[in-house]
Amino acid sequence: MMVALVMALVVVASLLFHFLSPWRPTPIASNWGFIDDTLALTFIVTTFGFVAVVLFMSYCLYRFRHQPGRRSTYEPENRRLELLLGGITTLAVILLLAPGLAVWGRFITPPEGAMEVEAVGAQWSWSFRLPGADNKFGATDVRFIDANNVLGVSPADPRGRDDVIVANGELHLPEGRPIKVLLRSIDVLHDFYVPQIRAKMDLVPGMETYFWFTPTKTGQFDILCVAYCGVGHPQMRGALIIDSENDFRNWLAAQQTFAQMKKAEAY
Structure with missing residues (x-):
């Protein structure tokens, strides 16, 4: 029970630190605001992943904690769950990589006459x-x-x-x-x-x-x-x-x- 509560508090503290922190990127002095946009998207995707995984683990620790007389069951595989988790992971990876690759392509392609x-x-x-x-x-x-x-x-x-x-x-x-x-x-x-x-x-x-x-x-x-x-x-x-x-x-x-x-x- 205590471990589940601590994990939930870690999520809350992490979010508060991010949103209330005085440390922010330096003002942009070039055309590369696209890089800041890509970093912001990365933060959004990884934040959702971090919050979902840690809160799910916290829930499992609480929901399936040891209780007298409770017995576990063995389930070797769950095809529906595997497809769901695989699809979510694939979508997250695409969201993380695709914008970065697009910005990188622009970053190394200077305009004519530069x-x-x-x-x-x-x-x-x-x-x-x-x-x-x-x-x-x-x-x-x-x-x-x-x-x-x-x-x-x-x-x-x-x-x-x-x-x-x-x-x-x-x-x-x-x-x-x-x-x-x-x-x-x-x-x-x-x-x-x-x-x-x-x-x-x-x-x-x-x-x-x-x-x-x-x-x-x-x-x-x-x-x-x-x-x-x-x-x-x-x-x-x-x-x-x-x-x-x-x-x-x-x-x-x-x-x-x-x-x-x-x-x-x-x-």
């Missing part, structure tokens, strides 16, 4: 690269990485000469323009995450991953690494600054290109 930017993770800092006037990135190779070429841009590729290199962990982007973020790691597994953008993607050594978003609010947001990448992992932070179009152009004009960095190195 602005490209590269984010590179290394223990334990973020660096960035934007294409220059030719709107093309130069080739990269880890063999070219050194103190003066942190991204490993190939000196032999003319497309990389006008690439804009940002090595201070501060990335500026324009408001209202679709952005395709190319992700690359030069050592271990990292994960690019900006909570307000609802954007999260692994950086896998040896391959390039990507996603896209459209910034909808100006301001400064933290770029976090949320894959444990060594002892300096908690300090691996960057800054994403969303500017107006004019402010972004002014910032971009003040950045050094790869060719300028190599020229300064020569002197």
Whole structure:
């Protein structure tokens, strides 16, 4: 009897904690409200499942508790019950997976003409690269990485000469323009995450991953690494600054290109 009561109280306490909790998602600063909608649907489906299962167990503990003279009966199978439970489970799984797959498909399908930017993770800092006037990135190779070429841009590729290199962990982007973020790691597994953008993607050594978003609010947001990448992992932070179009152009004009960095190195 006591166990059944405690289980029912756990359900009530869990629901109260969820609805009365002051902790809520950060305000959305991109077009990915679809991700919040999918998470909300997940909460709804799993909440119904949690409440139904725990209350049913609580009911069974009370209803079929031991009483003197009561005997149990053995029922090897119940086809009707199995079909009902199987159907409910199948429907719940579809409700959980289908919206997520649809949103994921959109998340990795950037629109035509999206602005490209590269984010590179290394223990334990973020660096960035934007294409220059030719709107093309130069080739990269880890063999070219050194103190003066942190991204490993190939000196032999003319497309990389006008690439804009940002090595201070501060990335500026324009408001209202679709952005395709190319992700690359030069050592271990990292994960690019900006909570307000609802954007999260692994950086896998040896391959390039990507996603896209459209910034909808100006301001400064933290770029976090949320894959444990060594002892300096908690300090691996960057800054994403969303500017107006004019402010972004002014910032971009003040950045050094790869060719300028190599020229300064020569002197």
